[in-house]
Amino acid sequence: MSISVPTMGNSAILSVGSYRPKRLVPNSEIVDRIDSNDEWIQQRTGIQSRRIAADDETVITMAQAACESALKRATLTMSDIDTLILATISYPYQAPSAATELINVLGNPKAAAFDISAACAGFCYGVAMASDLVRAGTSKNVLVVGVEKLSDYTDPNDRATAFIFADGAGAVVIGRSDHAGIGPVAWGSDADSRDAILLNPPYTDFKKSPTRGVADLGWPNISQQGQAVYRWAVFTVSKVGLRALEAAGVSVDELGAFIPHQANMRIIESMAKEIKLPSSVVIADDIRVNGNTSAASIPLAMDVLLQAHPELHGELALLIGYGAGLVYAGQVVQLPPAP
Amino acid sequence: MALAQADVLAGLQEIVEEVAGIPAASIEMDKNFTEDLEVDSLSMVEVVVAAEERFGVKIPDEAVTDLVTVGDAVNFIINAAK
Numbered sequence: 213m214s215i216s217v218p219t220m221g222n223s224a225i226l227s228v229g230s231y232r233p234k235r236l237v238p239n240s241e242i243v244d245r246i247d248s249n250d251e252w253i254q255q256r257t258g259i260q261s262r263r264i265a266a267d268d269e270t271v272i273t274m275a276q277a278a279c280e281s282a283l284k285r286a287t288l289t290m291s292d293i294d295t296l297i298l299a300t301i302s303y304p305y306q307a308p309s310a311a312t313e314l315i316n317v318l319g320n321p322k323a324a325a326f327d328i329s330a331a332c333a334g335f336c337y338g339v340a341m342a343s344d345l346v347r348a349g350t351s352k353n354v355l356v357v358g359v360e361k362l363s364d365y366t367d368p369n370d371r372a373t374a375f376i377f378a379d380g381a382g383a384v385v386i387g388r389s390d391h392a393g394i395g396p397v398a399w400g401s402d403a404d405s406r407d408a409i410l411l412n413p414p415y416t417d418f419k420k421s422p423t424r425g426v427a428d429l430g431w432p433n434i435s436q437q438g439q440a441v442y443r444w445a446v447f448t449v450s451k452v453g454l455r456a457l458e459a460a461g462v463s464v465d466e467l468g469a470f471i472p473h474q475a476n477m478r479i480i481e482s483m484a485k486e487i488k489l490p491s492s493v494v495i496a497d498d499i500r501v502n503g504n505t506s507a508a509s510i511p512l513a514m515d516v517l518l519q520a521h522p523e524l525h526g527e528l529a530l531l532i533g534y535g536a537g538l539v540y541a542g543q544v545v546q547l548p549p550a551p
Numbered sequence: 552m553a554l555a556q557a558d559v560l561a562g563l564q565e566i567v568e569e570v571a572g573i574p575a576a577s578i579e580m581d582k583n584f585t586e587d588l589e590v591d592s593l594s595m596v597e598v599v600v601a602a603e604e605r606f607g608v609k610i611p612d613e614a615v616t617d618l619v620t621v622g623d624a625v626n627f628i629i630n631a632a633k
Contacts, residue, residue: 256592437612442593478593
């Protein structure tokens with residue numbers, strides 16, 4: 213008597229798609245409110261502007277648009293997708309999941325679907341799981357979508373965060389391949405530093421004190437210890453990139469692109485220096501124009517990078533996600549072919 | 552191992568010059584990192600990490616905000632190395 217299991221196969225990213233909110237908010241629109249200036253913001257973060265969603269651009273509508281774009285480019289339909297993994301920290305319902313609402317509006321309410329909470333590392337966590345699901349034969353085609361409406365969880369008066377966070381969605385289709393298109397994940401946590409990025413207070417505070425509202429209790433907006441996060445990202449998470457490269461057996465000279473989470477341009481440039489990337493590697497810098505979109509930032513940056521550099525289709529890229537937890541995940545991937 | 556103040560200052564001068572491009576000669580004990588030397592908060596993190604490696608000490612995140620002047624950093628490093 214024995215249990216039958218599928219033979220391990222290979223996985224690859226078949227396509228990428230994204231959705232950016234229509235409204236672009238330049239630094240000049242927010243500096244007065246936080247008593248700051250454009251030069252100060254750009255010097256510390258590289259951010260010139262960010263995308264902010266309108267009321268009718270929700271977590272679901274943005275994710276739907278990104279997924280439909282990715283499906284079209286992969287020449288697949290939603291009926292080909294048997295699994296959807298959605299990474300977010302800004303879906304305003306505890307349950308049912310955003311993933312189940314998404315498969316419903318996308319037209320395949322029977323697919324397996326679930327949300328993951330790994331903050332700015334969420335997309336890379338999702339890619340790792342999707343790749344393993346496909347390789348193991350559990351899933352055939354997986355949609356991995358990172359989506360955030362962080363403007364709902366950002367204090368517009370907070371001088372430390374108001375200019376950083378933004379909204380948007382990005383998705384990839386991961387399916388079977390005749391060669392290894394996604395390297396082993398290097399992932400983990402530094403949970404002893406979990407206070408470095410927080411969304412407080414918990415919603416239950418409002419139930420415990422029904423007579424006190426948001427004006428009194430506050431709202432679970434993102435707060436972060438900038439120096440601690442910078443130090444962790446540059447000097448700890450960069451090593452995750454080296455681990456991912458080693459696990460995939462890929463040298464920095466073989467990379468076409470570096471697409472880390474778009475947290476801060478200073479972090480991205482310091483990481484590239486720590487990893488010793490040669491000048492031939494194209495470094496994603498979507499944060500400059502579109503801000504930090506947490507779980508959505510890597511697929512958003514991947515899509516815009518491939519549009520600006522079509523020669524990167526099919527080339528190798530190092531992805532690294534890192535954020536609240538603190539959690540991180542990185543992998544080497546082959547960028548999807550031109551649609 | 553006890554560190555001499557002059558050696559720590561010289562080491563910090565090299566680090567700050569490397570990180571922030573400020574001439575070593577202008578990096579004196581009484582200079583304020585932010586106001587006099589214009590070392591911003593993120594560059595300060597790079598200075599601290601480089602100092603940890605160079606002097607073999609630990610400078611925790613919560614201590615960084617107390618390092619207002621070059622002298623504060625020199626004294627912190629000397630005490631941490633004792």
